[in-house]
Every structure is written in C-alpha cells, then in structure tokens.
Amino acid sequence: MASISDSHFDLFQLPARYTLDADTLEHAYRTVQTQVHPDRFAAAGDAQKRIAMQWATRANEAYRTLRDPLKRAIYLLSIRGVDVAMESNTAMEPAFLMQQMEWREGVEDAAAAKNVDALDALLTELRDEERVRFTKLAALLDNGADQAAAEAVRQLMFIERVAAEIGTQIERLEH
Missing domain, CATH: 1.20.1280.20 (HscB, C-terminal domain)
Structure with a gap:
C-alpha cells in the first residue's frame, strides 16, 4: 500500500494524468476502502483504529478530489508545482x-x-x-x-x- 503522504494517484495506483476512467477510479477507491475501512479494525487497539480512520479519511478525500474534474486539474497542477493562483492571478485573455x-x-x-x-x-x-x-x-x-x-x-x-x-x-x- 502507498504511504499516507503519497499523491492521490499513487494511493489508487493510477497514472498521474488528468484523463481518468471513472470506473477504474471507482474500483481503485473501493479496493483501498476495503483494505482500510475502520470496521475492519473494530477489534483492534486504539492506535490501529486511529490509523485506519486516517487512511479511510485520506482515501475519501483523494476520491472526492480525483472524481471532480476541476479539483482534479487543480490537484494535478499543484503536484506539478504550478499554483493556479486563483486569488492573485486574475489576468485572462x-x-x-x-x-x-x-x-x-x-x-x-x-x-x-x-x-x-x-x-x-x-x-x-x-x-x-x-x-x-x-x-x-x-x-x-x-x-x-x-x-x-x-x-x-x-x-x-x-x-x-x-x-x-x-x-x-x-x-x-x-x-
């Protein structure tokens, strides 16, 4: 499994590209959720439960970002080191x-x-x-x-x- 600090793409083992197949993303999300869902750790200790909750939260956030075309674009640009500068850059054609x-x-x-x-x-x-x-x-x-x-x-x-x-x-x- 990826590190919790890896990119959203790495988390789901997807190429870091804008164009994503929605079904592939959905399947990858479900696979990760199956592995990290807090219910799987109900009998575990508190530390393991917290870690599972962090992973599940991370997977949900990554999925929401990659599923939304605009959020995915902003995220992809950010991991490429490009700041969209929404607040400060208002120059447009x-x-x-x-x-x-x-x-x-x-x-x-x-x-x-x-x-x-x-x-x-x-x-x-x-x-x-x-x-x-x-x-x-x-x-x-x-x-x-x-x-x-x-x-x-x-x-x-x-x-x-x-x-x-x-x-x-x-x-x-x-x-």
Whole structure:
C-alpha cells in the first residue's frame, strides 16, 4: 500500500494524468476502502483504529478530489508545482473577459426581469462552454502545457461561479 503522504494517484495506483476512467477510479477507491475501512479494525487497539480512520479519511478525500474534474486539474497542477493562483492571478485573455461581462450582464438582466427561461438558457450556454473547456483542459494537462492549463482552470472556476449564481437566482425566483 502507498504511504499516507503519497499523491492521490499513487494511493489508487493510477497514472498521474488528468484523463481518468471513472470506473477504474471507482474500483481503485473501493479496493483501498476495503483494505482500510475502520470496521475492519473494530477489534483492534486504539492506535490501529486511529490509523485506519486516517487512511479511510485520506482515501475519501483523494476520491472526492480525483472524481471532480476541476479539483482534479487543480490537484494535478499543484503536484506539478504550478499554483493556479486563483486569488492573485486574475489576468485572462481579453475575449474571455468580454464573455464574462456578457454573461454577468445577462444574469443581471434576466434576474431583474424575473425571467427564469432566460436564466435557464444562460445556464445551458455556460454548461456547453464548460464541456468544451474541460475537453481543452484535458488536452493541455495531458500534454504538459501546465501554464495554459492553469489559465483554463481559472476560467472554468469563473464559469462555475456564474453557473452557481444562476442556480441561486432560479431557485429564488421559483420560490
């Protein structure tokens, strides 16, 4: 078994790549959980129980990270030594900045008009854009273009924030 401080990929004996097969990840997670689940150590001493709990917690955290495409990208970049710099690096391509403004204005206008259909349409547009960008992100990461991938991650984080905002607006208007 891997060391508790090994990477999430090492823990599940997976290649440190962005592109992962979901079924393979699920199987690897279940295999590790079977080995470290605290119930297997119910009759063990307190120290062994604590260690089992640490491993189970570690496996859960690693699985949640690798299962989520954006978290997986951020994690992969971090183990490659690339800081996504979400808080401090807001520089983005001008075309994306213009698109951001259009999306924000669209959300504001639709919310002010209480137009749930317009918000749904914007959400669909964002989800479509997100799918395209995740495909590009996979290619960037799997080809080692880490700096470009870091910018793509920042853009995807923005898209997710706007999508969440739209979801909140829709929920508010429907209740």
